[in-house]
Amino acid sequence: MPSYTAPVKDLQFVLHDLLKVSESDIPGYAELEADFTSAVLEEAGKLTSEVLAPLNAVGDVEGCKLENGVVRTPAGFKAAFDQVREGGWTGLDMPEQYGGQGMPYVMGTAVGEMFSASNQAFTMYQGLTHGAASAILAHGSDAQKDMYLPKMVSCEWTGTMNLTEPHCGTDLGMMRTKAVPQDDGSYRISGQKIFISAGDHDMADNIIHLVLAKIPGGPEGIKGVSLFIVPKFLVNADGSLGARNGVSVGKIEEKMGIHGNSTCVMNYDEATGYLLGEAHKGMRAMFTMMNEARIGVGMQGMAQADVAFQNALAYAKDRLQGRDVTGVKNPDGPADPLIVHPDIRRSLMDQKSFVEGARAFMLWGALLIDRAHRNNDAAADGLISLMTPVIKGFLTDEGYDMTVKAQQVYGGHGYIEEWGMSQFTRDARIAMIYEGANGVQALDLVGRKLATDGGKHAMAFFEMVKTFIKENEGNEVLKADFLDPLKAASKDLQTAMMYFMQNGMKNPNNALSGSYDFMHLFGHVCLGLMWAQMAKAADEALQAGTEDVTFYQTKLATGRYYMARRLPATALHLARIHSGAETVMALEAANF
Amino acid sequence: MPSYTAPVKDLQFVLHDLLKVSESDIPGYAELEADFTSAVLEEAGKLTSEVLAPLNAVGDVEGCKLENGVVRTPAGFKAAFDQVREGGWTGLDMPEQYGGQGMPYVMGTAVGEMFSASNQAFTMYQGLTHGAASAILAHGSDAQKDMYLPKMVSCEWTGTMNLTEPHCGTDLGMMRTKAVPQDDGSYRISGQKIFISAGDHDMADNIIHLVLAKIPGGPEGIKGVSLFIVPKFLVNADGSLGARNGVSVGKIEEKMGIHGNSTCVMNYDEATGYLLGEAHKGMRAMFTMMNEARIGVGMQGMAQADVAFQNALAYAKDRLQGRDVTGVKNPDGPADPLIVHPDIRRSLMDQKSFVEGARAFMLWGALLIDRAHRNNDAAADGLISLMTPVIKGFLTDEGYDMTVKAQQVYGGHGYIEEWGMSQFTRDARIAMIYEGANGVQALDLVGRKLATDGGKHAMAFFEMVKTFIKENEGNEVLKADFLDPLKAASKDLQTAMMYFMQNGMKNPNNALSGSYDFMHLFGHVCLGLMWAQMAKAADEALQAGTEDVTFYQTKLATGRYYMARRLPATALHLARIHSGAETVMALEAANF
Structure with a gap:
């Protein structure tokens, strides 16, 4: 049975040594001192490793069951969800006005990594709720916010996102779900939605569905799509629950993984819905959820890689098999541990260097989001918008590959469900698909984001890399091992962009044929930048005479x-x- | 529900245009004329696509069940196995003396691809039997051959390989299973073996287990291992079945995939066994099975990639989503098919170019085996021995990646079990692990095979590539598109080998740290060579005025x-x- 240890020390390193959050000018960051973040992370670490992680396999084996129209979650989920609610974890970065704790998004991300790593299927119930609440927060009327947000921030009610229909996933312009206006200002929603994560379950009193639908007579295609709030139980003016709405579960899908999350076919049969934001501007509102969700999905990729790596590492230290060719390491045992073998090392180092680099990338991205929102910083907003498809696509592709590598360390046991490594791979697989399949992320990056605002956000990224290299060129620890490779990689990225500019005009397929490779190229440069910056931070700590020499030297070596x-x-x-x-x-x- | 179409045309291209089998001097090849091989492949194609492929999902969903000590296979498996036996498919390349059809291994491989692609879990029952029969054929006494082979060639009895124990997989020297000699020349076998594919089932009258065990008092470690024949039911002198032997199923493992195959924990409790080959030389005999098995597992990798690709292609042509950016292709429909999109093309071309290249590589390897066995050709034997870990490791890693890509083409539907794409991925995953995890293949390649016979087989490979390039340099169709890239890739491979020679002496870890990359480097060069040779064959057909211009032009483009x-x-x-x-x-x- 696998276990999970919260990476508190490494998260603290990224928050404080690398990002120096408490010295930042972002509102709310001054409070993020090391003692404070450490206390929060330790508490989250206990909950996730002791309560959620042991339920991960339970969720996989039991799955969700549809019984008489009601979805039953796996044994233990409801009690654990109560614990999560009671601890206030669901509203960590939500406004205090609605019952949240008002912490920056960067803290929500650090804690969110632990939740996803310990139990991705479980965590999706609150993750979807967070996304739905964010959309209401950004686009809802005051009345809507007051009615839904307090209950959603606390996860007494959970939320969902309803986009996909059987015949349309990426191409939402083809959707058929209809929203017919009523005299009282509400709408009657009818249609079928599929792949609705957390679509129904027995852990909350109400479920607030956000549903994309078309108002008859509106514009054709994607421009005629509006977003609606469709509660499972209608909510009375006093906040109490009223009648059951016309929404029901058609079935639960049998999936490759994340069995603990109920992926539902949802049928809307003249359900009462309320317009969220403007009519026909539904995609804009949905993107509020989607951008957040995409970054969250990128995090799932790195989180599954981390928990899989932790277990592969433990196995590699424990399992005795073969001898070190350079000299026996465990003379008293029948064989040496797997970790002596160079090819096992290669695999473990692939995993470790990815996880730690990706963690820094995630938290830097979260800091940019805080800077964009809390400082109204357009440059930060542009940069994180550019990097969102990279975070989603690159981290989930690589994250999945790392779970496969971790599974491989177990040899035959990696294929046996009882050992738990297969679940990490099966669960991680979905992250490459949902919230926009990774090919769509690459298209978004190359076909849209690169050229946004005349390409200035990409140029800003290159400038940042260049400046970092220039400022640190005199540092012998960084020069050959970090700055030179970063320079070469960044040049590859710029050359690729130049190629797109020169050849994409003639034929857009010249750019689009390289979009997937570009997304990965960009991802590697981002992780290369993270590693160069982390190396600098580690070097500074060593120069300053840290007591934890091993940690920082390990960081440099990784x-x-x-x-x-x-x-x-x-x-x-x-x-x-x-x-x-x-x-x-x-x-x-x-x-x- | 996925379907499978046997790639008869492409197999015929490899056999006749590329390998020109019927013109070969290998005994038995003269009979492999195009009409004959086509008839065999068409028949195998019907059986696999119409009978075995529809049972693939059945096997996945039902799995095998242990009921009162007996393993029940999924519904339909037994009837299908009868059909396979009746068609004579189980002994296609086995000696006529024992009821086989005596065809070359290359034909067994061509047919075997279809079996594996259509239903890997099902095909393993006969695949393991083939391996066990090969070991008895190579190392058994005449009496043993006469007793077991006729029934095993027909698959009235099936076979297994018993290597792994709970505490030892790769490092078989640590095994604990004991074989105590008896006065009658037999042995009493006691111990536990795990991961025994087809360990028990209800489709054959008897199961012939080949079991590795140690005779007490023999040499320590791997040099004290012997191989034994341990029948489920003891066989009387007249060939009739006698008493139940002391072997039983401990449990069936719950696995990530290949649910239709029973992966058993086997308990040997003073079971009667018969020495196969010499005492303490068990590994030599086991390697007869293992080398064959490793090549067969490489084939599983490419076969799963092929069936997954076929279905991804069909979906990409069928599913309407988005519009071609260079101009609408399906003006009468609500959207264009997925296949118009460059990133979907990239994925499909990755899959197609891998599958066809790997198919050629597999069949060329099979031809080398025939040449080694039927012509007693030591050079061919050395070359295929060198390439066996490449076939196993590279084709299963890449094959798995291709199933993941095929699954991705389906978007969300790829994650839903009902659509069948997840099964290809889950089934393909095992091929990277069993018969020696791929890291062990890389170790075998770099630590052993490269240096065998003073490295002359690797040199012979380079010489072959060089000669091919030289002989065809005047061909403008080949030069820039095929020969130049092949030359560069081959140079990378030689440079890597040089690096190992220069640096591996100082520290073997310098070589072993690069072993996995070397295995993939080698694999790419092999596929590059295959593609260059196939391009030449295609060009020749076009020059000769073939009527099937499209097929050959497509081959060149791929x-x-x-x-x-x-x-x-x-x-x-x-x-x-x-x-x-x-x-x-x-x-x-x-x-x-």
Whole structure:
């Protein structure tokens, strides 16, 4: 049975050594002193490792069951959800006005990583609620906020996102769900939605569905889509629950993983709905949820990689098999532990250097979101908007690969469900798909985000990398091991962008054929930048005479691995991008 | 529900256009004329696509059940197995003397691909039997051959391989299963074996277990291991079945995939066993099975990739979503099919170019085995021995990745079990693990095979590549698109080998840290060579005025994709190899 240990020390390193949050000018950050964040993270660590992690396999084996129209969650989920609510974890970064704790998003992210790592399926119930509440917060009327937010912030009521229909996923313009206006200002919603995570369950008194639908007579396609609040139970003016609304569960899907989360087909049959935001501007409101959700999904990728890595590492230290070719390490045992073998090391270092780099990337992204929201900083907003598809696509692809590598360390036991490694892989697989499949993320990045505001956010990113390299060129610890590889990787990224500019005009397929590689190229440069910055922070701590020499030296060594072994992937991605659309598009569809 | 179409045309292309089997000097190849192989492949195609493929999901959902000590296979398996037996498919490449059809291994491989692709879990019952029969054929006494082979060739009795114990997988020297000699020349076998595929089931009258065990008093470690024949039911002298032997099923493992195959814990309790081959030389005999099995597992990787690709392609042509950015392709529909999108193309071309390249690689490998066995050709034997870990490791890693890509094409539906794409991924996952985890394959390649016979087999491979390039340099169709990239990739491989020679002496970890990358580097060069040779064959057919212009042009276009987009991975693998052991081994185990 796998276990989970909350990475409090490493999160503290990123928050304080790297991001220096308490010295930041972002409102609310001054309070994030090391003692305070440590206390929060330790508490979250206890809850996630002791309560949620042991339920992870339970959720996988039991799954959710639809009984007489009601979804039953796995044994123990309800009690655990009560604990999460009681601890105030559901509203950590929500406004105090609605019962939240008002902490910055960066803290929500640090804590969220632990929740996702310990039990992704469970955590989705509150994750979806958080997304739905954010959309209401951003686009709802005061009356709507007052009616729904206090209960959603506390997760007494949970939320969902309803986008997909059987015939349309990415291409939402084709949706058929209808919203017919009523005299009282409400709408009658009818249609079928699929893949609705946390669509129904037995852990909350009410479920607030956010549903995309078309008001008849509105514009064609995606421009005619509006967003509606559709509660499972109608809410009376005094906040008490009224009649059951016309929404029901068609079925629960049998999935590859995240069995503990109920993925429902939802049928809306003249359900009462309330317009959220403006009519026909539903996508704008939905994107509030979606951008947050995409970053959260990126986090799931790195979180599953972390818990899988933790268990692979423990197994590699424990399992005796074969001998170190350079000399026996465990002479009193029948064999040496797996970790002596270079190829096992390679795998573990791949995992470790990814997880720690990705953690820094996530938290830096969260800081940019705080800066955008709390300082109204347009540059930060542009940069995180540019990087959102990278966070989602790159971290989930790589995160999944890392779970596969962790599983591989277990040999045959990795394939046996009892050992738990298969679940990490199966659960991590969904993150590459939902909230926009990763190919769509790459399209968003290359087809839209790169060129936003005349490409100035990409240029700002390059400038940041360049400045960092320039400022630290005299540092011998950084120069050859970190700055030179970062410079080369960043040059590959710029060359790729130049190629798109020069050749995408002639034929957009020249850019789109390289979009996936570009997303990965960008991701590697981001992690390379993170590692260079973390190396600097580690070096500073060592220079300052830290007592924890081993931690900081390990950080440097792990970074050197990433720069030497992982970052060179940028050249391969560039080579593929340079080959353009010709070989990709050569075949007629019929000739495949 | 996915479907499977046997790739008869492409197999015929590899057998006849590429390998020109019927013109070969290998005994038995003259009979492999195009009409004959086509008839065999068409028949196998019908059986696999119409009978086995529809049972694939059944096996996944039902799995195997242990009821009162007896394993029940999924509904339909037994009847299908009868059909396979009646068709004579189980002994296709087995000697006629024992009831087989005596065809070359290359035909067994071509047919075997279809079986594995249509239903891997089902096919393993006969696959394990084939391996066990091969070991008896190679190492058994005449009496043993006469007693077991006729029934095993027909699969009236099936076979198993028993290596792993709970505490030892790769490191078999630690095994504890004991074989105590009896006065009658038999042995009493006691111990527990795990991960025994097809360990028990209800589809055959008897099961012939091949079991590794130690004879007390023999040499320590791996040199004291012997191989035994342990029938489920003892066989009387007249061939009739006698008493139940002391072997029983402890449990069936719950696995990530291949649910239709019973993976058993087998308990041997003073079971009667018969020495197969010499005492203490069990590993030699086991390797007869294992080498065959490793090549068969490589085939499983490419086969799962093929069936997954076929379904992803069909979905991409069918599913309407979004519009072609270069101009609407389906003006009468609400959207264009997925296949218009460059990133979907990229994924499909990755899959197609891998599957076709791997198919050629597999069949070329099978031809080398035939040449080694039927012509007693030591050079062919050395070459296929060198490439066996590449076939196993590279084709299963890449094959798995391709199933993940195919699943991704389905978007959300790829995660829902009902659509069947998840099963391909889950089933393909095991191939990276069993018959020696892929890290062990890389170790075998770099630590053993490369240096075998003074490295002459690797040199022969390079010589072959060089000769091919030289002989075809005047061909303008091949030069820039195929020969130049192949030359560069082959140079990367030679450079890597040189690095190992120069640095592995000082510290073997310098070589072993790069072993996994070397295995993939080698695999890419092999597929690059296959594509260059297939391009030549396609060009010749076009020059000769073939009527099937589209097929051959498509072959050329698919090859160009591989050379432009996939083969450049060799440079990345070389860069990682060049970074040596330093960053890989930098951390103390305790500091991870």
